[in-house]
Amino acid sequence: MNGFTGTLRLTRLAVRRDRVKLLVWAVAVPGVGAAVMQSVANIYATEQDRLLYAGSSAASVVARAFNGPASGPSLGAVVNAESYTSLALLAALLSTFAVTRHTRQNEETGRAELLGSAVVGRYAPLTAALLSTVAANLLSGLLLAAVLIAGDLPVAGSVALAAAIAGIGISFAAVAAVAAQVSGTARGANGVAAASVGLAFLLRAAGDAWGEVTADGLRVTSAWPSWLSPFGWANQVRPYDADRWWVLGVTAAFTVTVVGVAFLLTTRRDLGSGLLAVRRGPATAPTTLLGPVGLAWRLQRGVLLGWAVGVAVMGLAMGSVGNELESFVGENQAAADLIAQLGGTDRLVDAFLGAMMGMFALAVAGYATQAVLRLRGEEAAGTLEGVLATAVSRPRWLLSHLCCAALGTVGLLALGGAATGLGYGLVADDVPGQLGRLTVAGLVQVPAALVLAGLAVVLFGLFPRWSVALSWSALLLCVLLGQLGALLELPQAVLNVSPFTHLPAVPADDPAATALVALLLVAVALLGAGLAAFRRRDLVVG
Structure with a gap:
């Protein structure tokens, strides 16, 4: 027996446990790439359109910060710019969650101790x-390359982009491996890994924002902070332009080094504990923890705070782009039509702000889903049994968590709208007016996000073991329909599956009370069905 005995069996077990998640993963990454490629090919169909896009992207600090450095006017370079951020963040976050789930979470739930008693x-x-x-990243990378090549993009550039995205996922898997050794809890490990993703993104954004535009005005040379981030290394591969394969060696060297550190730290700690000791709580608990609502808030507040910071920063950034929109779109009528279609109006700035509110709604629906799925986490960990052994009833416990999730959803969407209004108001010299109307625009998105939360409650009540995978799959479907349905010209009947399709186009149009009330009624009905199902089933631990 050596230190790696049983690795293949445990790998098979991990793949079996995550077979649904891995399938969604393998389809989502190439699916997003294919959708973006098709939409870019339709919008920037001519060389003149792509020249305008490349020039606007290179000149705009905001575009460089969010999309990365411009790499020329080729169709592949535009596809890379439009898809890179979504693909990179998706690969990074999925990888960190997967590693934490099979390491720190297994130790926290006792599975690792049981497995350790064997050979x-x-x-x-x-x-x-x-x-x-790593296998999941390689599979999604291969499928992404195949999709891009099938779309008549250059083979070398397609493989380079797919390899860069897979490299991001693998490098952050290594970061998550270290986080799992350092933190004593799965939540802490996910927090450290997510913070690393955020820091890496900010370094890359700063490096590209501070970069220099080349003499032809179509490319950007990134500043040094980009070279401190895995996101930056992937950008520096320059798919569909320079195709600098040697940069992938930097990612590989980083990954090998960090994995080596993770293995070293594994031998420096006891099973079930992290290198950083879990902080002791206070000697006496506050009175708020005497009830289920106070306990639910204590468990949910950290996640809510993290989301609030991200939403506020994103809102300020998106709002500040408003005055640059006309010059960014330039003379590309197709791009203007796309923004108008997504935002529901032909007034370009209002259409853009409406589209941003729709993106916030989808993002905050992710928070609502995560907050509701905390129910399943408490049940699977076995802590719910202790709570229900007291005078707390099942409906009271479930509703306490749902109150926190609903209030958090309302607060985040109000914050997102207010931050966007503040950012746009500062550049448009109309802070009070924009702050008020965009806060209302954010609140209009609440019913659709609550429908997703209600669906998660139903799945938790009916299919507890599958609730996590099915809830996130439903959110992913809404994302694809909302962001790509109009671009792909899907039938309206298909688009209507998503609750976000039924929201009014605010701030361009007045809120439609009928649609909002209908969505709220659907959310309440789903909540009632989920609560009834939960009351009638046994607890499912693990």
């Missing part, structure tokens, strides 16, 4: 988690 080496669980995550 399993010290390094086997971590190695299995990394192997399954």
Whole structure:
């Protein structure tokens, strides 16, 4: 027996446990790439359109910060710019969650101790988690390359882009492996890994924002902060332009080094504990923890705070782009038509702001889903049994978490609208007016997000073991329909599956009370169905 004994069996177990998640992962990444490629090909069909796009992207600090450095006017370069951020963040976050789930979460739930009693080496669980995550990244990368090549994009550039995205996922899997050794809880490990993703994105954004535009005005040379981030390294591959393969070696060297650190740290701690000791709580608990609402708030507040910071920063950034929109779109009528279609009006700035509110709604629906799925986390960990052994009833416990999730959803959407209004108001010299109307625009999105939360409650009540995968799959479907349905010209009947399709186009149009009330009624009905199902089933631990 050695330190890696049992690795292959544990890898098979990890793949079996995550088979649904891995399938969604493998389809989502190439699916987003294919949709963006088709929409870009339709919008920027001519060389003149792509020249205008490249020139506007290179000149705009905001565009460089969010989309990365411009790399020329080719169709592939535009596809790379439009899809890179979504694909990179998707790969990074999925990888960190997967590694944490099969390492720190297994220790927290006691699975690792049970497995360790068999013939399993010290390094086997971590190695299995990394192997399954690397395999998922490679599979999604291969499918992404195949989709791009099938769309008549250059083979070398397509493979370079797919390899860069897979490299991001693999490098952050290594970061998550270290986080799992440092933190004593799965939530803490996910927090450290997510913070690393955020820091890496900010470094890349700063490096590209400070970069220099080349003499032809169509490319950007990134500043040094980009070279401190895995997101920046992937950009520096320059798919469909320079195709600098050697930069992938930087990603590989980083990954090998960080994985080595993770294996070293594995031998420096006891099973179930992290290198950083879990902080002791206060000697006496506050009175708010005497009830289920106070406990639910205590469990949910950290996640809500993290989302609030992200929403506020994104809102300020999006709002500040308003005055640059006309010059960014330039003379590309197709791009203007697309923004108008997404935002519901032919007034370009209002259409853009409306589209941003729709994006906030989808993002905050992710928070609502995460907050509701905390119910399943408490049940699976076994802590729910102790709570229900007291005088707390099932409906009271469930409603306490849902109150926190609903209030958090309302607060985040109000904050997103207010931050966007503040950002746009500052550049348009109309802070009071824009702040008020965009806060209302954010609140209009609440009913659709609550429908997704209600669906998660139903799935938790009916299919507890599948509720996590099915809830996130439903959100992913809404994202694809909302962001890409109009671009792909899907039938209206298909688009109507998403609750976000039924929201009025605010701030361009007045809120439609009928649609909002209907969505709220659907959310309440789903909540009632989920509560009834939960009351009639047994608890499912693990």
